[in-house]
Amino acid sequence: MHFTSEQRLDDGLIERKFILDEVPGVLWTPSNSSTPVPLILLGHPGGVDKMYPRLVARALGCAANGFAAATIELPGSGNRPRLSHVEQARADLGQALATGAPVGEDIVDRLVLPLVETAVPEWRTALDAFLSLPEIGGPVGYSGGVISIGVRLAVVEPRIVAAGLFAGSFVPRTIINEARQVTIPLHVLLQWDDEGNDRSMALKLFDAFGSKEKTLNANMGGHTGVPQSAGEDADRFFARHLT
Amino acid sequence: MHFTSEQRLDDGLIERKFILDEVPGVLWTPSNSSTPVPLILLGHPGGVDKMYPRLVARALGCAANGFAAATIELPGSGNRPRLSHVEQARADLGQALATGAPVGEDIVDRLVLPLVETAVPEWRTALDAFLSLPEIGGPVGYSGGVISIGVRLAVVEPRIVAAGLFAGSFVPRTIINEARQVTIPLHVLLQWDDEGNDRSMALKLFDAFGSKEKTLNANMGGHTGVPQSAGEDADRFFARHLT
Numbered sequence: 001m002h003f004t005s006e007q008r009l010d011d012g013l014i015e016r017k018f019i020l021d022e023v024p025g026v027l028w029t030p031s032n033s034s035t036p037v038p039l040i041l042l043g044h045p046g047g048v049d050k051m052y053p054r055l056v057a058r059a060l061g062c063a064a065n066g067f068a069a070a071t072i073e074l075p076g077s078g079n080r081p082r083l084s085h086v087e088q089a090r091a092d093l094g095q096a097l098a099t100g101a102p103v104g105e106d107i108v109d110r111l112v113l114p115l116v117e118t119a120v121p122e123w124r125t126a127l128d129a130f131l132s133l134p135e136i137g138g139p140v141g142y143s144g145g146v147i148s149i150g151v152r153l154a155v156v157e158p159r160i161v162a163a164g165l166f167a168g169s170f171v172p173r174t175i176i177n178e179a180r181q182v183t184i185p186l187h188v189l190l191q192w193d194d195e196g197n198d199r200s201m202a203l204k205l206f207d208a209f210g211s212k213e214k215t216l217n218a219n220m221g222g223h224t225g226v227p228q229s230a231g232e233d234a235d236r237f238f239a240r241h242l243t
Numbered sequence: 244m245h246f247t248s249e250q251r252l253d254d255g256l257i258e259r260k261f262i263l264d265e266v267p268g269v270l271w272t273p274s275n276s277s278t279p280v281p282l283i284l285l286g287h288p289g290g291v292d293k294m295y296p297r298l299v300a301r302a303l304g305c306a307a308n309g310f311a312a313a314t315i316e317l318p319g320s321g322n323r324p325r326l327s328h329v330e331q332a333r334a335d336l337g338q339a340l341a342t343g344a345p346v347g348e349d350i351v352d353r354l355v356l357p358l359v360e361t362a363v364p365e366w367r368t369a370l371d372a373f374l375s376l377p378e379i380g381g382p383v384g385y386s387g388g389v390i391s392i393g394v395r396l397a398v399v400e401p402r403i404v405a406a407g408l409f410a411g412s413f414v415p416r417t418i419i420n421e422a423r424q425v426t427i428p429l430h431v432l433l434q435w436d437d438e439g440n441d442r443s444m445a446l447k448l449f450d451a452f453g454s455k456e457k458t459l460n461a462n463m464g465g466h467t468g469v470p471q472s473a474g475e476d477a478d479r480f481f482a483r484h485l486t
Contacts, residue, residue: 192450192459203446206461207435215473216435216461218449229483230458233476240472 001129025072028059036137038242043144046077075118108170148175154182162241164234167202179208186214187237194223244372268315271302279380281310281485286387289320318361351413391418397425405484407477410445422451429457430480437466
């Protein structure tokens with residue numbers, strides 16, 4: 001992990017940008033902590049620079065709990081090389097949604113599965129690097145989308161002990177089947193009136209999770225309109241499970 | 244409203260039992276308040292004495308927000324005269340659930356609609372009495388089940404400005420249709436693995452609500468296993484909307 005910049009934000013957060021195996025990312029650590037802190041991995045739909053204001057706000061929510069937060073760029077997004085097959089699937093999805101045609105499983109598979117296959121090993125490599133830093137101690141949570149990446153990570157990565165997932169993207173059937181193997185505590189956010197999402201698929205995924213402790217928190221406000229109170233509920237979920 | 248007993252509980256709550264038009268009830272007010280306080284009406288499935296420990300716990304949650312809480316007995320429950328047609332419908336429902344037969348709409352209508360028709364005017368009369376007391380000022384919220392009673396109250400009673408509803412009972416189709424007229428902020432609790440409930444009906448009801456601000460909070464733990472954190476989320480919902 002090669003740090004490329006470091007700055008102290010107004011709110012007592014230290015922000016470091018880095019490159020790890022050509023994948024850019026950002027690490028936020030509370031500046032006032034004298035002991036190693038828990039870590040939350042911040043998932044997002046791609047484009048760290050574009051998502052930066054919301055990512056910083058989420059990192060501040062983590063810091064309020066005394067936690068570090070980190071993110072890496074999604075494959076094919078930001079400055080990373082485009083993935084032409086994923087771009088084609090995204091175009092096909094856009095066209096299906098625009099014309100009101102049913103979204104075929106093959107489109108969802110072609111859009112999401114390559115991201116899962118590529119991003120999950122990258123997140124695990126990044127997690128190795130984060131946990132090698134003296135200021136990061138764990139335990140580790142995953143927060144956000146792409147929800148299919150969060151599901152796969154929850155299945156294969158035993159260091160992740162709790163996940164707050166954003167059910168805001170289409171989910172391949174194979175991921176819904178994998179969800180039965182997830183047993184960690186889950187807090188799932190769903191925007192009920194998210195027109196670019198398949199609500200029944202999100203409910204099927206929530207039902208499939210094998211976790212004994214799982215919460216579905218569904219709200220109005222469209223894809224990007226998660227109410228502040230719902231964000232605070234998610235912060236409390238992590239406070240309960242990472243401290 | 245004729246008060247029949249008054250005691251001060253350990254936690255600084257004054258508990259008064261009362262009779263109003265032959266309907267028994269309980270009123271809990273914070274003892275440390277010098278100004279008129281908001282009020283939460285506590286709905287329940289019937290049997291105030293049997294439900295007493297949980298009702299007191301909920302009243303304490305209200306008092307922590309500085310709110311009074313009150314409940315009245317459900318028609319046909321506790322010491323009130325049985326309603327034979329409702330008892331018959333309850334037996335029919337129990338038999339359908341025991342044999343795995345589909346629960347017919349006629350059973351749900353015969354079970355729930357008479358309770359709604361009788362209980363809603365009783366709640367409104369009780370609300371008149373509560374609000375005539377100098378220590379109760381409003382605004383007023385409704386919290387709990389029977390959810391169909393909460394829906395009807397939210398439609399017809401303008402003094403109720405927010406509702407935290409427990410989606411733990413079958414809902415007649417006519418009530419789902421009425422739900423479109425509900426516009427106040429809603430916080431709906433659903434126990435995802437509640438075997439004696441119809442989850443798809445609960446989701447249909449949540450979808451039907453006309454409120455711009457509505458939250459579905461679904462958890463595991465069976466009908467009576469609402470997690471403590473979910474109860475606290477509901478308390479915070481009322482803190483946001485009644486203060």
